[in-house]
Amino acid sequence: MLTEIIVVxxxxxxxxxxxxxxxxTVDLAMDSLQLAEFFERVRExxxxxxxxxxxxxxxxxxxxxxxxxxxHLLTVIPEAPDVPLPAVAVSGSMR
Structure with missing residues (x-):
C-alpha cells in the first residue's frame, strides 16, 4: 500500500x-510538498x-x-479487519 502511494x-x-x-527524502527524493501529499494519502x-x-x-x-x-504506523493505528496494514518490500536495493 505505501509503495503504491509513493508512486502516485x-x-x-x-x-x-x-x-x-x-x-x-534521500532515495525517493521527496520534497516537502510531496511529503505532505504522501502523508495525506496515507491518512486517507x-x-x-x-x-x-x-x-x-x-x-x-x-x-x-x-x-x-x-x-510507527503499526504502533499508532489499531489493527482492524477493514484497515489494510502497510506493506513494503524488504529485499533489494535502491542503488
Missing part, C-alpha cells in the same frame, strides 16, 4: 525497488495519525525510512 506522489519511483531501508487510506511523532525521529540521518514509517 512521485511517479519517477515506479521503476525503483522501494525497500524498508529506502529514505523518503488507513486513518488519522500524528505524523509529527514520526517526524521527530525521522530528522536524524536516514531516519525517514519506509520501514521506520511502517513500524
Amino acid at each position: 506522489v512521485r511517479p519517477e519511483t515506479a521503476m525503483l525497488q522501494v525497500t524498508d531501508q529506502s529514505s523518503l 487510506s488507513i486513518g488519522e495519525f500524528d505524523v509529527g511523532i514520526w517526524m521527530a525521529g525521522a530528522i536524524r540521518p536516514r531516519g525517514d525510512t519506509v520501514g521506520g514509517l511502517v513500524q
